[in-house]
Amino acid sequence: MSNKKVLVQARGITRSKERIREENELIILIAAEKVFAKHGLKGSTTKQIADMAKLPKSNIHYYFHTKLNLYRCVLESILVDWMRAADTFNKFDEPREALKYYVDAKMNLSRTRPFGSKVWANEIISGAPEMEEVLSSRLKKWVDTCVSSINRWIELKKIVNVGDAHTLLYMIWATTQHYADFDYQVMILNNGKKLTDSEFEEKKQQVIDLVLRSVGLNP
Amino acid sequence: MSNKKVLVQARGITRSKERIREENELIILIAAEKVFAKHGLKGSTTKQIADMAKLPKSNIHYYFHTKLNLYRCVLESILVDWMRAADTFNKFDEPREALKYYVDAKMNLSRTRPFGSKVWANEIISGAPEMEEVLSSRLKKWVDTCVSSINRWIELKKIVNVGDAHTLLYMIWATTQHYADFDYQVMILNNGKKLTDSEFEEKKQQVIDLVLRSVGLNP
DNA sequence: AAAATTTTTGACCATTTGGTCAGGTTATAT
DNA sequence: ATATAACCTGACCAAATGGTCAAAAATTTT
Structure with a gap:
């Protein structure tokens, strides 16, 4: 569970599903841009991107399916x-x-x-x-x-x-x-x-x- | 056995050991330069470099030990x-x-x-x-x-x-x-x-x- | 020609990697 | 409240990868 989510829930507020997708896709895109910039497509690993985004690796695949697709989106x-x-x-x-x-x-x-x-x-x-x-x-x-x-x-x-x-x-x-x-x-x-x-x-x-x-x- | 070697031996000529090292190091450096140019250090594989040099992968390691060392030499x-x-x-x-x-x-x-x-x-x-x-x-x-x-x-x-x-x-x-x-x-x-x-x-x-x-x- | 040295290479291995999936959690529609 | 849909994630896997090694082949030295 992310820090952000804990904070939000402590206030009794829930994020809407649409917002969640929007937010996470942006977080991942920004993280991926940094990692791809440094190591290129082949040199970057989904694990690195996940760590940079502070999300589990599976989450990257959940939103973008494959590394190549994420790269194209970037x-x-x-x-x-x-x-x-x-x-x-x-x-x-x-x-x-x-x-x-x-x-x-x-x-x-x-x-x-x-x-x-x-x-x-x-x-x-x-x-x-x-x-x-x-x-x-x-x-x-x-x-x-x-x-x-x-x-x-x-x-x-x-x-x-x-x-x-x-x-x-x-x-x-x-x-x-x-x-x-x-x-x-x-x-x-x-x-x-x-x-x-x-x-x-x-x-x-x-x-x-x-x-x-x-x-x-x-x- | 490389084509080159077969040719050379067919003429009854043997390559000197020094020349062999010199030649192969150059062949590998040229191949590595091409592969590294396209994929970067992390994105390039020793297998790709070996294929580009038309040599077995072990040969790359014999002359340059590690991929990082080869990269530095390039x-x-x-x-x-x-x-x-x-x-x-x-x-x-x-x-x-x-x-x-x-x-x-x-x-x-x-x-x-x-x-x-x-x-x-x-x-x-x-x-x-x-x-x-x-x-x-x-x-x-x-x-x-x-x-x-x-x-x-x-x-x-x-x-x-x-x-x-x-x-x-x-x-x-x-x-x-x-x-x-x-x-x-x-x-x-x-x-x-x-x-x-x-x-x-x-x-x-x-x-x-x-x-x-x-x-x-x-x- | 035999011994010593260098080169060659296929087989092998531990680790890393992209990707899957089942089962749990959270939000939304009825 | 309950059902449905979306989100989340640890555990897992097959393939790829950097690197090792032993043994064979080629060359040089004695």
Whole structure:
């Protein structure tokens, strides 16, 4: 019996069944994201996830059936946040605004959801066995519209001709995600201390400036 | 009995013992690098590595004793190449040259040794349990000298003031390694086709130009 | 050519792992 | 209040895994 449940019952309150499912699925998803981030799909064990969630292992299987299914659910839940950040790119006509807000959104995501970024990174590094379809359909489509925007900016001479627009996009992805995926390395090179919020804000602004200058815009 | 051995013996030639060890260790290291790149340390099995090397599992243990030791050897062997590329940065006084040749070297490494880059990425993502010391000693020292160079360029007004020099360094690392670590994603977004050599050369030049412009240099 | 050394490998083992299941508990509908 | 449905979990299992070992085969040394 969980501590939470004991507390709740001591007050004579009962959790509704719907709430129970909702709560536990969220607890497990959050725990799984951390464990998958650190060890990848194959390297993570359901026992580790259960311990992280402070639930018995059987409970994980009760809610998500298999480890692979839980993994897919984690990826899916990350995708939601990811696509929301992606939207910002097409909200602005001017490259200066679009790039600035997109980099800002991506950096914030790296700060607030580093484990999610790591799970994605692991998935892609290992050949995207579970995300192949998402990549070649949803992501491809989104990238194509971005590429069009960038190419239009180039035609209108609003930014420098970068050659292939993908190269710019990859630079933005890689640079912003670096602060999530390689946060441990960043910490070590920051004299062993995690970046403070204000240090992170500084870095964010610097990244924005680097990106703007890289396409010939004066920040 | 391996095919190779049969061939060799059919010609009445015997391999020297030293050569045997050298050869097999290399075969295993190359196989292990591929498997570790795809599944990480915990997710890779000695059986997978053995199959990839086309050797019996016992043979892996004969040469490297444990999986962890083999993993460390793989990391060590990657580090050699990695540090060689790093040297190019300090070979030039002018930022234009230094940045150009460093990005060039890093991009070439991503092209020729993608699996090594992935193993490193996995190691850092999972908190660098085996490479902590290397990171905080060798890498830290190298980064410090780079940061000094960059800061000097800024003082001499040879490049724009980028704020923290680390930010620039991270952008270069992230962007160049993206072509190794996320090669699968790059392929999908390149209409499912691997980048050809000439396409890769184009990308490389575009990355160099982006980096140079990002610090205010006209490529 | 015989002894010593190194390499090779199948058989084996203890442990770990993902997953099942029966039986108990808790909440909800009637 | 009782029946039904949902939730919970310890005990269990078959398969996979890292690693061992003894004995055979190949090579080098004497």
